[in-house]
Amino acid sequence: MKYENEFSRLNEYQREAVLDESEACVVNANVGSGKTTVLIAKIIYLHYEKRVPYKNMVVLTFTNKAANEIKERLFQLDSEIPQEELLGFGTFHSVALNLLKNGLPLEKMGYTRDFAVIEPDEELDIAMQVIQEHHLTIKYKNRLKKRLEQEMMSAQEGRQTSKYNDDILTLVSLLTEEKKKQNKMTFFDLLHVSNALLADYSAEPEWIIIDEVQDSDKIQLEFIDKLKGRETKLFAVGDPNQVIYSWRGSSINVFYSLKRKYSAKEFTLPINYRSSASILGAARCFLENGSQLSGIRDQGSKIVIKNHYNPFNEAEYLAERLQDLHNKGAEYREMAVFYRLQNQSHTFEAVFTKKGIPYEVSLKKTIRDIPVLNWLIKVLRFSVNQEDLSSALYVLKDRFYGEGLSDSMANKAVKQGMVSESRLLELMLQFKESCAGIGTGEDLYEYFNLDRYIRPTSASYGEDKEAVDALLDIIVDYIAEKQMDFVAGLADFINSSALYGVNILQKDINNQADSVKLMTLHASKGLEFKYVFIVGINYGLIPLQTRGFEEEEERRLFFVGITRAKDYLELSYYTNPESYKAMPGASRYIDMIPRQFVREGMEGAEEISLQDLRKQVEAAKRESQEEAAVTVLKVKHEKYGLGTVVSEDDDMILVDFESYGQKEFIKAFSELSYV
DNA sequence: ACATGTTAAATTTTT
DNA sequence: TTTAACATGT
Numbered sequence: 001m002k003y004e005n006e007f008s009r010l011n012e013y014q015r016e017a018v019l020d021e022s023e024a025c026v027v028n029a030n031v032g033s034g035k036t037t038v039l040i041a042k043i044i045y046l047h048y049e050k051r052v053p054y055k056n057m058v059v060l061t062f063t064n065k066a067a068n069e070i071k072e073r074l075f076q077l078d079s080e081i082p083q084e085e086l087l088g089f090g091t092f093h094s095v096a097l098n099l100l101k102n103g104l105p106l107e108k109m110g111y112t113r114d115f116a117v118i119e120p121d122e123e124l125d126i127a128m129q130v131i132q133e134h135h136l137t138i139k140y141k142n143r144l145k146k147r148l149e150q151e152m153m154s155a156q157e158g159r160q161t162s163k164y165n166d167d168i169l170t171l172v173s174l175l176t177e178e179k180k181k182q183n184k185m186t187f188f189d190l191l192h193v194s195n196a197l198l199a200d201y202s203a204e205p206e207w208i209i210i211d212e213v214q215d216s217d218k219i220q221l222e223f224i225d226k227l228k229g230r231e232t233k234l235f236a237v238g239d240p241n242q243v244i245y246s247w248r249g250s251s252i253n254v255f256y257s258l259k260r261k262y263s264a265k266e267f268t269l270p271i272n273y274r275s276s277a278s279i280l281g282a283a284r285c286f287l288e289n290g291s292q293l294s295g296i297r298d299q300g301s302k303i304v305i306k307n308h309y310n311p312f313n314e315a316e317y318l319a320e321r322l323q324d325l326h327n328k329g330a331e332y333r334e335m336a337v338f339y340r341l342q343n344q345s346h347t348f349e350a351v352f353t354k355k356g357i358p359y360e361v362s363l364k365k366t367i368r369d370i371p372v373l374n375w376l377i378k379v380l381r382f383s384v385n386q387e388d389l390s391s392a393l394y395v396l397k398d399r400f401y402g403e404g405l406s407d408s409m410a411n412k413a414v415k416q417g418m419v420s421e422s423r424l425l426e427l428m429l430q431f432k433e434s435c436a437g438i439g440t441g442e443d444l445y446e447y448f449n450l451d452r453y454i455r456p457t458s459a460s461y462g463e464d465k466e467a468v469d470a471l472l473d474i475i476v477d478y479i480a481e482k483q484m485d486f487v488a489g490l491a492d493f494i495n496s497s498a499l500y501g502v503n504i505l506q507k508d509i510n511n512q513a514d515s516v517k518l519m520t521l522h523a524s525k526g527l528e529f530k531y532v533f534i535v536g537i538n539y540g541l542i543p544l545q546t547r548g549f550e551e552e553e554e555r556r557l558f559f560v561g562i563t564r565a566k567d568y569l570e571l572s573y574y575t576n577p578e579s580y581k582a583m584p585g586a587s588r589y590i591d592m593i594p595r596q597f598v599r600e601g602m603e604g605a606e607e608i609s610l611q612d613l614r615k616q617v618e619a620a621k622r623e624s625q626e627e628a629a630v631t632v633l634k635v636k637h638e639k640y641g642l643g644t645v646v647s648e649d650d651d652m653i654l655v656d657f658e659s660y661g662q663k664e665f666i667k668a669f670s671e672l673s674y675v
Numbered sequence: 676a677c678a679t680g681t682t683a684a685a686t687t688t689t690t
Numbered sequence: 691t692t693t694a695a696c697a698t699g700t
Contacts, residue, residue: 063689093690119690140683140695187690215689248688341686499690522687544686557687581686 003048003077006041014038017267018045024234024264026213026255030293031283031563032274032528035237036066039211040073042235046207047074054081056206058088058095058227062215064500066526067091070211088205092220093187094499096194100185104197110180111193114488116385117495118184120145121368123175126182126390130174136167148172152188153218182387187499191219195226204229212526213238214255215245221254225261234262241288244522244557272563274528276300279562279569281597286559286589302599305590306572311344314535314572315351321570322357322516325531332358334530336517338561340541341581345518352516362519366501372454372464373471375401377494379424379448380475383431384491389414396422402453424453435486441472474502521561532565534558537573537590541582558589 010018014034017027018041029035043059046052054074061067067090074081087098100106101113124145131138140147151172179185185193208228210216213236216224228234240255259266272280272295280295282303287293308314322335337348345361352359367373375398378391385391395402396410403424405413413421419429427448438444445451445468454464479489517529521542536542543554562569571593573586643655 091690117690142694143684190690245688247686501690520687546686553687 003044006044006077010034010037010041011271013267013269013271014041017269018042020265020267022265024262025236025267026259026264027235027237027267027269028255029237029239029269030272030291031239031242031560032272033269034273035239035269036069036211038269039209039235039237040070043070043074043209044077052206054085055088057209058203058205058207059090059209059211060092060095060220060224061211062091063526064091064094066211067094091499092223093190096190096223097495097499099194099198099203100190103203104194104201106193106197109193109196111185112183114385114491115183115185116381116388116491117190117498118186119366119368119498120186122184122390123148123179123186125394126178126184127171127175129390129393130171130178134170134174136171136174138168138171139166148175149188182390183385184388188219191223195219195222198223198226202229203227205232207233207235210234210236210238212242213258214240214243216254216258217248221258228262234264236264241291241556242525242560244525244553244560246553270294271296273297274566275563276567278302278597279565282569282593283559283563285592285594286555286562288556301568303593303597304568304570304599305586305593306570307586308572308574310574310576310578311347311536312351314574315347318348318533318535319351319355319357321533323355330531332514332516335533336519336524336527336529336531336564337533337535338519338521338524338564339535340521340544342520344536348518358513358515360513360515360517362517362523367471367497370467372401372460373467376450376468376471377497379428380490381494383428384487384494386429392425392428395428396425400458401455424448432487438486439476441469441476444472444476445469471502521557524564525560528564528566530566531568531570532562533570533572534561535572536577536582537571537587538577538582538585539587541577541579542587542589545581555589 007015007018011034014037017025017038027035027038029038043057046057047054059067059070061070071086071089074086087102088095090098097117100111100115106113106115127144127148128141130136131141138144138147147168148171151168155172179189205227208224210224215238224234236258238255243254258264270292272293275283275295276297277295277299279300280293280297284293306314306317308317318337322332325335326332339345342363345363349359349361367377375395378395379402381391382388382395392414393410396405396413397407398404403422405422409421412418413425419426431447434447438447450468451465454468455461458464475490475493478493479486482489482492484492517527521534534542539545542558543551562571571590573590574582575584577584645655
């Protein structure tokens, strides 16, 4: 039988975990040790050997990508699995959504079955409207999103007081009511409402299987607990060394507390198949105390440590280096550049574009990032749900698209039913009755008379129309494929687009394209590349210097980064980081790597010690300072404008500004750029 | 209404 | 360090 092949490739550790019979079991899987392989093998084993139907399993992942990977593997064995068998397979949020849509008595929580899922920004819009309507006093409104998130979390933990003396608690309860009234749930609400309802109504799956369990936050753990019936068995895989999202609510202890809570048997997957011995040797220095990590590959090429003068220099060097690798036969898709902060990508983008190196920046684009689509989605939201007043108000009040009504006019039209104030409002209100004849994207476009409302005279018209056409086509196709009634299908699309995203810009997600990947260390989790370059390893940047400074997490983040590399790892730092966060010179993390795994400099076999490298760096620094002393250095500052450098040392820089006079800055914090 | 002093926060990101 | 919002004073 075909499925048995899945087991023959497992090593003894993996097989032991898959064949295990205990009620609850956690797998402590080292980086690169075949975590997903074991998880999928377990599912296949349960299904084919133990005859557990897929619909009796709940398989929880954190990303849609991971969920799709698992489902795809199952389809490879049997392409005929019906969709509804796999409703329990997906992210925590999508599984919760399916439970709410198909079973849980959510009327008890003040919702109806056709509720809508909203993104965080939309909740913020509603919150602002609530604040305005009830004349609430809220401090730090610019950080409301973060504050709301915190308040929701602390309400979850039963805390009733807030840090500031304002109406935030009133806002939270009014907002909760308003969301119920408008029949909307945020991502948080999906789990929160599910948890509340699961207390009385147990779904009791036969098995709960969890991927990357170390990333679970409080509410997700509660979801697992509520979902788990007396007879439910548990299988969870994770790696305590890869906790990099504790700032989002996961904790390092999740793995062990789960084990204790369910008296789970623990298995370990110790062998890393991914990386060369040199890379693993370095990685071991960044492990949690007491963790083991063994590999099976040979030494491989040593880790290269490079020093560059500044980010621009580095980008120029890297461009050449990558091109060189490519000329020698390596594919661009096997190469990746990791950095700590999003905005570090700009230098690379500019230089790579100039040099014609294909690249892709990993940045998620959602519908909300494109203003015209953000507006259009709200038009559709109100059209299918007339309780959704906040969307209607947004649509009418938007200054760029639609009719651009004033606050009071829009309120009159929407809340007091003065429909004649707005043709667009009429169209939205009549949509449900009039949409019978709509079959194509163009029909939808025509119905709402969108040409008039997306500003045909504006410079962005062409681009906007293209985006609108693309989205409308995607919507119509989606409804056709699901064979749903038009209105219901449209509502379903809006929900799933919030949860799974929509690929409007196909070129952004084309994984087949042979391009270098640029991403933050966080985004690199779960991926692997033949050649990995980690840049900007300066103290202050890696590890990032912050106020609530948790070095442990930064160390794990760096660990995640270096363990992405299969064959070749290159680390670099700047002499002049040109960022107020970073200090000149190598981060401590560079020194932590044992010399035996390191080859310094690129050319030649002779090894240069770290000491020598430091001397070189010092020399380069001195050189550049001497240079600075001879030639007059011009600098630019956002606020003070142009100026010349009067003097500088390791820490301070004194600048004479043309229109301000002299001012001294601490180098590490000043936002000066050389011109 | 405007001027001046004080305080908190800045980053990573999936759904 | 820098910024924006908040707090208080005239």
